[in-house]
Amino acid sequence: MRRRLLVLSVSLAVAVLVLLTVPLLRSYAESRAVDLHQQRLAAATRFASLADDGSTGVRLPDLAGDLARFDEVVGSTRTWVVGTDGSVVGGGGAPLPEGVPGLPTAVRVALAGTPTTAPGPLWPWADDDLVVATPVGRDAQVLGAVVMVEDTSGPRADVARVMGLVSLAALLFLVLLGWLVGVPLVRWIVRPVEQLEDRVHALGRGRASAVGPVEGPPELRRLVQAFNQMVDDVEQARQQQRDLVADVSHQLANPLTAIRLRLERLAREDESVVPVLAETERMAQSLEDVIAISRVGSLDREPVDVDVAAQVRSRVELWQPLFGTHLRARVPDGVVPAVLEEDLVPTVVDVLLDNAAKYAPDADVEVELTADSGTVRLLVRDHGAGVTPQEAAEVGRRFHRLDRHADVAGTGLGLSILELRVRDAGGSTRRRAALPGLAVEVTLPGRADAAGRPRRQGATGSAG
Incomplete structure (x- = not known):
């Protein structure tokens, strides 16, 4: 019972910790994704404003150096400028990469005049890149779009490290909670039950004894009180039985002894009395055996x-x-x-x-x-x-x-x-x-x- 209660309490504590830590970790992973998206969106918006020449085209000669320097400094970002037809017109020196989830959709949405929104949480077990795209142009006129593809392995590693630290802290908290609260609580609950179990086994072996004062839940204390009352009743009934047997044996022993003595004298003179004497001896032995049965378990011999x-x-x-x-x-x-x-x-x-x-x-x-x-x-x-x-x-x-x-x-x-x-x-x-x-x-x-x-x-x- 002690083990089952401890497992149950630990399971409940684990469930509570999971309910608390999972939202916390999700919130952190989402905040990292939002922060990274906002940073790259701000840079893309700046490049979009530089790319707009105020007429009907995209100004690239001065922008190419800025894009190259930005990619070199950041290290984890690749930046392109695309025209209204989706073709690359500057930056990167290569066409848009294929196989990047969400990239075609982001370009299409940006050319429609809407920048990309923040993605979902950056979970460590995922490996998708972050795609940021913002339109180039003024008012309702879209001249192209600035597209960024960010390698998220670094931020995901940060999220994994935070998850590990939080999990370790939760585990340590769980151990301390179990050691300082769970074990004493289970012991407080189980101790009266174990004492009661020992007394029940002793009662079954004929050694009735009440349970001493115990601490624990009120229901268990009332159960112990009821058991002690039952033990008192059983012991009182057994004592009455022993007293009855003792009284009966005392009342029968003296007459049987007197009868046996007289029969022994008569048997010396009349052999026909011998069978009666034998039956008397047998009755006396039966009386002694009945007394012995009544005393079994009451002498409390020490093993x-x-x-x-x-x-x-x-x-x-x-x-x-x-x-x-x-x-x-x-x-x-x-x-x-x-x-x-x-x-x-x-x-x-x-x-x-x-x-x-x-x-x-x-x-x-x-x-x-x-x-x-x-x-x-x-x-x-x-x-x-x-x-x-x-x-x-x-x-x-x-x-x-x-x-x-x-x-x-x-x-x-x-x-x-x-x-x-x-x-x-x-x-x-x-x-x-x-x-x-x-x-x-x-x-x-x-x-x-x-x-x-x-x-x-x-x-x-x-x-x-």
Whole structure:
């Protein structure tokens, strides 16, 4: 947005400068043409008065020297005197040149008794000569005409130089205007929008925070105020939800604990109570998972630099005794850097391996970690009975359990909690039927430029 506004403001400034400079340059080119025409017309009129002998002819003997000296002094002008039939009768020593635009018309108009008028602007990209013609004679009697052809390359070069200087001045003015006015103005407009964008992204990740005092257009300030009010409402609603969960958990925890203690005593005497005790344990675990879901995104853990490869190796080594040779891991030997909550990757590995141990016992399990283009991918695949593509889409839904796994301990909330935490970190989770087995791929934002950089205190090191 900043770039687009800056381009728009510069474009408007360029348009204004063009509207101002083009008429100015045209006026200068026209004034140069008028001045040059008036100068040559004055000289031609003088020669016309000298050529008039007061009778019925044109006096040339004394005029020839004046014409030659004038052409020699000026250097860029050629002068002729023509008779009433258009033939050259003096000056130049040669007939009128051919191919000069406007020359025949100027001679014809002058022999009709009318001098030429000023031409259009002297633009640098044109190369036409200036033609000046004035009649010789008195009153209505025309005895001939004085014709001048002026080379305009010099005046056109002056116009080109002025155009270059004006363009350079306009460019410098545009740069200064953009630097001193455009950039601060765009920053003043965009800063509250960028701050608002950051807060919106943070709100989407579950980290609601209001935008501080900002400067900018009144409309944007009102938008920020409305957003801050929305953040307050959202945070208040979330806090009410957390309070409700805390109150409910507190109200249920004590009775469940009391029931469980009594059932444990009864189970020692009556084995038929054992299934009831197991269901009670499951209910208590479900309650803990619900509390965990409500707390996702509310603890505001500070992300730190972590070595994902070291964390994965450490958790795999911890789970290895349970799986034995059935667990295989492919983890890069080097550092895989990322900026994440310190316990996120260990939690992901624990949840996925725990599910594999429960739902695919005695099956081979593969753990693979890859990193490229600033993205970290963790794949955990088991070779158990697996699920169908339709069932894979349902896995991870809260409290969802497959019918054939009804007798397996669990609440159906493990993957739900995992997906919430991964999404809160800016990542994603994808489940697919591996045939056989189930594959779960977790994608997390990495940091390719963090390799070799020191990690903050508390980041997990390599597995020992």
